[in-house]
Amino acid sequence: MKNRNIIAAVIVMLAVFAVSAAAQTKGKQRSQSARIKITQMGYEPGSITLKRGIPAQLTFLRLTDNTCATEVVFPDYGINRPLPLNKAVTVRLTPKKAGEFAFTCGMNMHRGKMIVR
Numbered sequence: 001m002k003n004r005n006i007i008a009a010v011i012v013m014l015a016v017f018a019v020s021a022a023a024q025t026k027g028k029q030r031s032q033s034a035r036i037k038i039t040q041m042g043y044e045p046g047s048i049t050l051k052r053g054i055p056a057q058l059t060f061l062r063l064t065d066n067t068c069a070t071e072v073v074f075p076d077y078g079i080n081r082p083l084p085l086n087k088a089v090t091v092r093l094t095p096k097k098a099g100e101f102a103f104t105c106g107m108n109m110h111r112g113k114m115i116v117r
């Protein structure tokens with residue numbers, strides 16, 4: 001009798017596990033992220049690809065003082081954030097429209113590309 005209860009409990013646990021695993025793979029993605037470094041070469045990588053409608057965390061890390069990219073601007077999203085040297089700064093936005101959008105330095109010289117699909 002005891003054994004039967006244990007077996008029943010194990011079966012229930014396996015079923016719950018299987019259902020939650022399926023929900024995770026089928027369920028909608030809740031967030032996305034990308035990391036962008038600023039070096040003497042500019043933005044690395046120079047373009048990122050995001051999915052529309054999913055909140056994104058874009059982490060910028062400026063690794064050089066030999067750049068004018070001391071802030072990052074997303075003109076289409078009204079975002080302008082300072083980028084202190086060697087300090088990760090996370091910009092949060094939810095891509096609303098598919099297409100290609102720029103992120104730039106404060107003077108619009110350095111340009112990176114945010115591709116939304």
Ligand SMILES: [Cu+2]
Pocket residue numbers: 068069105106107108109110
């Ligand atoms: Cu600049």
